[in-house]
Amino acid sequence: MDILERQVVATTKIDWKRLGVDPKIIVENSERIRGRFIPTAELSDEPVAVVAYGPSLRATWRDIEKFNTIFTCSGAHKFLVDRGITPTHHVESDPRGHKIAMLGEPQPGVEYLIASVCHSNYFDKLEAAESKILLWHILFDEDEIFDLYPRGDWVICGGNTIGPRTVKIARLHGYTNIHIFGLDGSGKHAGPHTNPPPLDWYNPTTVAGREFETTMNLLWQAQGLFDDLDRTPEVKATFHGDGMYQHMAKTRTPKKLERWPMAIQK
Secondary structure, eight states, X not given: OOHHHHHHHHTTTSOHHHHTOOHHHHHHXXXXXXXXXXXXXXXXXXXXXEEOOSTTHHHHGGGGGGOSXXXXXXXXXXXXXXXXXXXXXXEEOOOOGGGHHHHOSOOTTOEEEEETTSOHHHHHHHHHTTOEEEEEEEOOSOHHHHTTSOTTOEEEOSOOSHHHHHHHHHHHTTEEEEEEESOOSSSOOSSOOSSOOOGGGOEEEEETTEEEEEOHHHHHHHHHHHHHHHTOXXXXXXXXXXXXXXXXXXXXXXXXXXXXXXXXEO
């Protein structure tokens, strides 16, 4: 039994089913993928687009064409490619096997930034297309999971779902002028979804004087993103479209929060 196999055994007390993550996948992907995401210390005020897959994207996608640098996540990759726009980066961190059907066809020249928890079929498709893949890791509350990551790799802190994580990764690429599209907080999408959440998950919730169909979990995720932005005051975040995130951005008062690490190196 090698060291990583022993580390997997050491994490057996973790409720992996609750996390929706397979520890063996983390180890296998870490051995399989050689490319690694490495944050940069250099900052750029070039305007960049971060594109999620919320319904407001249907009304705003044409504005994305003017950006030279585009980060997509989830189904936004296929949505833009189908409309003649090729992103420069694509980010994914969802471990479920159905997510590969939402990617569409990998595109030449795109940098695919894929978390080590992702299903092996995601890497199968990207490798078959000879795509550039850079691996990164999620920081979990369970400390034992950290031991599964190879020494020297980077672990992304904060950003509890793929939209906020993509904003974080854009900043770790050095970009501080970030334009955010399709991040709505409704749980609905700009197009087909291979595993849509049940409609009864959503309830009318009043946020800053306006009612949205959302969940407490989505609201918590939005608050987490804004806390992250408050901890990185060098970032200018512009939210496009209409949704819960956009309304919160317009109505909230930024907080003075202590800066936290955006990523740590094992």
